[in-house]
Amino acid sequence: MTTKQILKAHRLMPNKSQYRQMLNVGFACLWVILIALIYSLV
Amino acid sequence: MDFLFLEPTTLLIIAALVGFFMAFGIGANDVANSMGTSVGSKALTIKQAIFVAAIFEFLGAFLAGGEVTATIRKGIVDPALYTNDINIFILGMLASLLAGGTWLYIASSRGWPVSTTHSIVGAIIGFVLISKGVDAVSWGKVSNIVMSWVTSPLFSGIFAFVIYISAKKLILNRKNPGEAAIQLIPFYAFYVAVVLSLVTVRKGLSHVGIDLSEGEIYFYTLFFGVLVSLITAYLLRANRSKIMAANGIEYAFGLLMIVSASAMAFAHGSNDVANAIGPLAAIVSVVSTGGIAAKSALPVWILLVGGIGIVFGLAILGHRVIRTVGKKITELTPSLGFSAEIATASTVVAATYLGFPISTTHTLVGGVIGVGLAKGVEHLNLSSIGKIIISWLVTIPAGAAFTVLFYVLLRVITNQ
Numbered sequence: 001m002t003t004k005q006i007l008k009a010h011r012l013m014p015n016k017s018q019y020r021q022m023l024n025v026g027f028a029c030l031w032v033i034l035i036a037l038i039y040s041l042v
Numbered sequence: 043m044d045f046l047f048l049e050p051t052t053l054l055i056i057a058a059l060v061g062f063f064m065a066f067g068i069g070a071n072d073v074a075n076s077m078g079t080s081v082g083s084k085a086l087t088i089k090q091a092i093f094v095a096a097i098f099e100f101l102g103a104f105l106a107g108g109e110v111t112a113t114i115r116k117g118i119v120d121p122a123l124y125t126n127d128i129n130i131f132i133l134g135m136l137a138s139l140l141a142g143g144t145w146l147y148i149a150s151s152r153g154w155p156v157s158t159t160h161s162i163v164g165a166i167i168g169f170v171l172i173s174k175g176v177d178a179v180s181w182g183k184v185s186n187i188v189m190s191w192v193t194s195p196l197f198s199g200i201f202a203f204v205i206y207i208s209a210k211k212l213i214l215n216r217k218n219p220g221e222a223a224i225q226l227i228p229f230y231a232f233y234v235a236v237v238l239s240l241v242t243v244r245k246g247l248s249h250v251g252i253d254l255s256e257g258e259i260y261f262y263t264l265f266f267g268v269l270v271s272l273i274t275a276y277l278l279r280a281n282r283s284k285i286m287a288a289n290g291i292e293y294a295f296g297l298l299m300i301v302s303a304s305a306m307a308f309a310h311g312s313n314d315v316a317n318a319i320g321p322l323a324a325i326v327s328v329v330s331t332g333g334i335a336a337k338s339a340l341p342v343w344i345l346l347v348g349g350i351g352i353v354f355g356l357a358i359l360g361h362r363v364i365r366t367v368g369k370k371i372t373e374l375t376p377s378l379g380f381s382a383e384i385a386t387a388s389t390v391v392a393a394t395y396l397g398f399p400i401s402t403t404h405t406l407v408g409g410v411i412g413v414g415l416a417k418g419v420e421h422l423n424l425s426s427i428g429k430i431i432i433s434w435l436v437t438i439p440a441g442a443a444f445t446v447l448f449y450v451l452l453r454v455i456t457n458q
Contacts, residue, residue, distance in 0.1 A: 003414035004426055006374055010078055011363070012155050012407045013426070014433045022154055026436035029443035036172045036446040 047129045047456045050329050057132075057329075060139045061322035061344075062351040067146040068158045068314050069099065069355025074363040075406050076306035079379040081364050083292075085299035088364055094300070095307045095360070096353045102311025103349035106246030108340050109397045110313050114320025117183045117397075118163060119170045121324060121334045127173070128328055133452045134169035134445075135321035141165040141444030142317065145437070150363075155433060157401035161441035162317040163187060168442025169449055190398040191434075194389050195408030202385035202412030205230075209377055210416070213291070220286040223294035224278045228271040231301045234384055235270035238308055239263045241391040246312065251342070274301060295376035302383035309390035310402045311352060317399065319348040378417060382409035404434060 007013035014022060046053060076099075077091040086094065115121075124131035142162040149156040163184070170179045209230075216222040240263045243254055254262065277297050278285065285294045323344050328334060330341075386402065386409040393400040407430060452458075 002419055003411055006410055006414065007407060007430075009082075010406075010410070011074060011153060012403060012410065013430050014153075014155055018152065018154055019429050019433060021152065022433050022436045026432075026439055029436075029439040032443035032446055033168065033171070033439055036168075036443075037176075040172050040175060 045128060045332075046132070046329065047458055053132070053329055054326060057136060057139075057322050057325040058347055060136055060143070061318050062347055062354075064139050064143040064146070064158075064162075065315065065318035065348045065351025066355035066358075067143050067150070068318055069352035069357075070359035070363065071146055071150045071156075071355075072158060072310060072314060072402060073099070073307075073356035073360035075403050076310045076383075077303055077360075077364050079306075079374060079383055079406075080299050080303040083296065083299065083374050083376045083379045085296035085376050085379070086303060088361055091303070091364055092357055092361055094304055095356050098304045098307035099311035099352045099356060100349040102308035102313075103315035103352055104311075104345045106242045106308075106312035106391075106394055107315035107319070107345055107348060108248070109245045110316035110394055110399050111320045111323055111340060111344075113183075113187075113397045113399055114162065114166070114316045115324045115327070117187070118166045118180055119174075119178060120180060121328075123174055123178055125334045128333065129456075129458050130173055131334070132325050132328060133456065133458060134166075134173055134449055135324045137445045137448035137452055138162065138165035138169050138441075139318070139321045140448045141168070141441055144448075145440050145444050149437075155403060156437045156440075157403050157434065158314055158317045159399045159401045160191070160434065160437040162320065163399060164438035164441025165445040166321070167438070168445035171442065172446050172449060187398060190393060190396075190400050191404065194393060194400045194405045195411075197392075198385045198389040198405045198408035199412035199415075201388060202381045202409040203416045205384055206378065206381035206413045206416040209295075209381060214377060219291045220282075220294065223285060223291055224275075224282065227278055227294055227298050228275040230298055230380070230384065231274035232267045232271035234301055234305045234387065236263055236267035237388050238305055238391055239266040241312070241395045245395050245397075270301065274298065292376050295380050299376045299380045299383065302380045302387065305387035305391075306383050306402075309387040309394065311349065312394040313390050313400060314402060315345070315348040315352060318351060319344050320399075322347065378413045381413045381416070382406065385409040385412060401434075 008015060073095050077095050080086040081088055081091050142165045145161045146158055167179055212226055213219050213222045243259045243262055284290050323340055386406045389405050390402055
């Protein structure tokens, strides 16, 4: 078993689809923060 | 208390329930980190793991959770900035807890590896950004916390590497590894017990009203270390026939894993309970003093809420996660697992001692990579390491964005 497999089995590293989902959520969250920041500055 | 938007008792009950919800999520999500390795390597059954985790998570949270709580409560933002906006401060802390808990729930249900620490730190930063602007965040303290997030997996990895190599040289590669294990494993147990008790008596006990002198600190630390090593030595000798049998060496390390898993649970409780009770402590301080106090004692009941919340979470939902994780792991032998666990537990309690909120999840990743390198198994390439780091980073804006949404919602609901 490789380190990568151990980490995935332990749920310590995302698999491909989980990684993509997390990235999408991360980008959406960055947009929310940006809008909030602009709103608070205005 | 006319200035509060709700009656103080109602406010405290709501805050305690939300804090409990977050602690429940931490227990459910993170228990696999502290116990998955032990169950996977068959050192403990799931029932035994839940039992050990419940006891040591609670002890860690209750006895040593106060120091990191102070950092979460007032390290990321100076509460004095909200002297004239007390209701805003309370709503922000409530929003942070709700955001952290919700993000944790979403991540757990989808199997995403996220850190509760990163989500609560991101959540509080999000609240400060929207309520007071970029300059109000204590960036100096935040950068120290972020540095600890970088150094903790590195330290844990190096330490796990060293521990595994030491076990290999001193025990596994000896002519009679069974005999060497019986003689030397109690020393590893002694080390674990001393590190944990030193952090507890030095930094934790003062938060529950127990102050010890320097002499008493060393006495109790050594006493606990000797006690744990004697119990380990007794168990090893009692199981000599199993250890001396063919391939019995891993049975000896399995016994040591009970100690290291307990240490992991204790370390996790001591550091991560703050993610649930830090914002709660901030709210309680404001409601009970009627203003923003520069210094306020941490009421013991808050530590109890955090500790009990974690135990409920791990007992009710955590076993599913452990079962899922434990079934998949077949190759992580006790000799590898204990090295990763001891390195992680030592790093996390060191951070607890310094008051840094670090991620147990990420520290364990460092530990597993460290033993992987020491064992010589195929290691991670740069692309995999990059993916791990990016998945860690996502949690910070997620915590912040969820807080922004909850904060706006709470302001509309409470008309503040």
